[in-house]
Amino acid sequence: MRRRSSLAASPVLIGAAAVLLALVAVVLAYxxxxxxxxxxxxxxxxxxxxxxxxxxxxxxxxxxxxxxxxxxxxxxxxxxxxxxxxxxxxxxxxxxxxxxxxxxxxxxxxxxxxxxxxxxxxxxxxxxxxxxxxxxxxxxxxxPVDLDQITARFDDRTRRAYRTGNRALGDGLAGRGRDLGEAVDRFGPLLERLAPVMANLADPGTGLSATIDGLGRTADEVAPVAGVQASLLRRLQGTLDALADVADPELQDAVAAGVPLQESVASRLPAQRPFLRRTRRLLNDLRPGLRALRVAAPDLAAALRRGTTTVPRIPQLNGRLDSALASLDELSKDPLTARSLGAQVRAATVLRPVLDQLTPAQATCNAITLFGRNLANHLSEGNRYGTWERILFMLAPQQTTPSARPAADLNYAPYPNAGQAGGPVECESGNEPYAPAGRIGNVPGNQGTTVDRGPGLERR
Missing domain, CATH: 2.40.30 (Elongation Factor Tu (Ef-tu); domain 3)
Incomplete structure (x- = not known):
C-alpha cells in the first residue's frame, strides 16, 4: 500500500503522462x-x-x-x-x-x-x-457563376462605382421596410399574370431569339453614334426639368387616365393575334420582293418619270379604243367567228407536233431563217438557163448502179440533232465532220451551235 501511493504521488510520472496526452492531442489535431x-x-x-x-x-x-x-x-x-x-x-x-x-x-x-x-x-x-x-x-x-466571380472581372473604377451604387441603394431602402413588404405582397398578382407572358416568350413560335438578334444588329448600327446619343440624354435633363413643374397634377392625371386605355388594349390584343400572325407571314413573304425592289428601284423611278408624259395621252387612247372595242364586239357576235376560232384550234392541234420540232431548231440553230434565206437565193439567182434551184444527185464512184448496200464511205444523218427535247444542244446539220470509213446516224460528241450569222440572220 505504501508503494502504490508513492507512485501516484510521483511528480515525474504525472508530468510524463501529461506530456504524452498533449502529444497525442497535437497529432490528432494535426x-x-x-x-x-x-x-x-x-x-x-x-x-x-x-x-x-x-x-x-x-x-x-x-x-x-x-x-x-x-x-x-x-x-x-x-x-x-x-x-x-x-x-x-x-x-x-x-x-x-x-x-x-x-x-x-x-x-x-x-x-x-x-x-x-x-x-x-x-x-x-x-x-x-x-x-x-x-x-x-x-x-x-x-x-454556376458566383457573385465574387462577377465582381472579380471589374476594374478599380468599376468597383468604386459599384460600391457607390450599393451605398446609394442602401440609403434609398433604409427605413422603407413596410413599403418593401407591401410591394412584395403586390408582386403576387403580377407574377401570376407574368407566367403566361413568359410561356409565350419561351415558345419557339414567338421568335424571341430572332428579335434579340435584331436588337444586336440594331445596337451595332447605333454604336458608331453613341456619343451623339449620350449628348441627347444629357440634353434630356432640361426637358425633364420642365416636365417636373407640371408633374403634379397634370402628368398624374394623364397616367391615371391611361389605365383604362391599357386595360382596353390588353383585352383586345388577344383578338388581334390571328391578324398579327397573318401580317407577320405576309411580311416574311414580301421580304424577297422588297430585297429585289432595292435593286429595281432606279428602273422603276425612270419608268415612273416616263409615265408622267404618257398618262396625259391615255384619254386619247380611250377614245380610239371605243371604236376598236365596238368592232370587236360586233366580230364576237358574228356566227362565223366561232367557226373560225374552232378551225384555228384544230389547225393548232395538227401543227403542234411540227412546232414542237421546229421551235427548238429555230431557237438553237436559226434553222427557219437560214432555210428561207437559202431558198430565196436559189429561186432568185441563176443564168439564162434558169435559177440555181435544180436537183443534182451526188453519187459515190463505186455505186453508180443500184446496190443492196450503202456506199462504204457514205456520211448521212437522217435526223440531225438541232436542240430537240431530250437531245444534246447542238447544230449537227452542216457542222458534222466527214468520216472516210462512212457513217450513218448522228455524229458522236457535240458539234456546237455555230451557224451562219450573216447580216440580218443574227440569232438574238
Whole structure:
C-alpha cells in the first residue's frame, strides 16, 4: 500500500503522462484534416477543368450531408486534349460508398468569402466505382457563376462605382421596410399574370431569339453614334426639368387616365393575334420582293418619270379604243367567228407536233431563217438557163448502179440533232465532220451551235 501511493504521488510520472496526452492531442489535431485514425474510409479521385479555389480540407457533400473532405489537389494532363486539369483526391466516409460510375461532380460556393465544397450527385448506373477509382472529366458539371466571380472581372473604377451604387441603394431602402413588404405582397398578382407572358416568350413560335438578334444588329448600327446619343440624354435633363413643374397634377392625371386605355388594349390584343400572325407571314413573304425592289428601284423611278408624259395621252387612247372595242364586239357576235376560232384550234392541234420540232431548231440553230434565206437565193439567182434551184444527185464512184448496200464511205444523218427535247444542244446539220470509213446516224460528241450569222440572220 505504501508503494502504490508513492507512485501516484510521483511528480515525474504525472508530468510524463501529461506530456504524452498533449502529444497525442497535437497529432490528432494535426491529422484532423486528413481524417481520424483507425476509421475506415472510401477514397476516390475526380477530375475537374480547374481547381476553382478548392483546397485540401474542403468539405465533400452528398445530398447536402457532409460525407468526407478533399485530401489533395494535384494538377494533371488530360490524355485526350493535352490540357492541364485538376485531379482531386477525396477521402469519404466508408458508409458513403460505393458510388455509381455515372456520379456527377459540381463545385459550389459555401459562403460569400469564396469557400468552396464539392457536391456529388449519385447516378443510376449499377456499376460502381472501386476504391481508388476516378470519375472522368466528362462527369464534371459546369459551376454556376458566383457573385465574387462577377465582381472579380471589374476594374478599380468599376468597383468604386459599384460600391457607390450599393451605398446609394442602401440609403434609398433604409427605413422603407413596410413599403418593401407591401410591394412584395403586390408582386403576387403580377407574377401570376407574368407566367403566361413568359410561356409565350419561351415558345419557339414567338421568335424571341430572332428579335434579340435584331436588337444586336440594331445596337451595332447605333454604336458608331453613341456619343451623339449620350449628348441627347444629357440634353434630356432640361426637358425633364420642365416636365417636373407640371408633374403634379397634370402628368398624374394623364397616367391615371391611361389605365383604362391599357386595360382596353390588353383585352383586345388577344383578338388581334390571328391578324398579327397573318401580317407577320405576309411580311416574311414580301421580304424577297422588297430585297429585289432595292435593286429595281432606279428602273422603276425612270419608268415612273416616263409615265408622267404618257398618262396625259391615255384619254386619247380611250377614245380610239371605243371604236376598236365596238368592232370587236360586233366580230364576237358574228356566227362565223366561232367557226373560225374552232378551225384555228384544230389547225393548232395538227401543227403542234411540227412546232414542237421546229421551235427548238429555230431557237438553237436559226434553222427557219437560214432555210428561207437559202431558198430565196436559189429561186432568185441563176443564168439564162434558169435559177440555181435544180436537183443534182451526188453519187459515190463505186455505186453508180443500184446496190443492196450503202456506199462504204457514205456520211448521212437522217435526223440531225438541232436542240430537240431530250437531245444534246447542238447544230449537227452542216457542222458534222466527214468520216472516210462512212457513217450513218448522228455524229458522236457535240458539234456546237455555230451557224451562219450573216447580216440580218443574227440569232438574238
Amino acid at each position: 491529422n484532423a484534416n486528413r481524417g481520424l485514425p483507425f476509421v475506415r474510409t472510401y477514397d476516390v479521385r475526380i477530375q475537374l477543368p480547374g481547381a476553382q479555389n478548392v483546397l485540401p480540407g474542403n468539405d465533400v457533400r452528398l445530398g447536402g450531408a457532409r460525407v468526407g473532405q478533399v485530401a489533395d489537389v494535384v494538377p494533371t494532363t488530360d490524355r485526350r486534349t493535352g490540357r492541364i486539369i485538376a485531379t482531386l483526391e477525396l477521402r469519404l466516409d466508408g458508409g458513403a460508398g460505393p458510388l455509381p460510375r455515372d456520379t456527377t461532380v459540381l463545385v459550389r460556393s459555401r459562403s460569400a468569402l469564396g469557400l468552396k465544397y464539392v457536391e456529388l450527385t449519385r447516378g443510376r448506373s449499377r456499376a460502381t466505382l472501386p476504391p481508388g477509382g476516378t470519375l472522368p472529366l466528362r462527369q464534371a458539371r459546369v459551376e
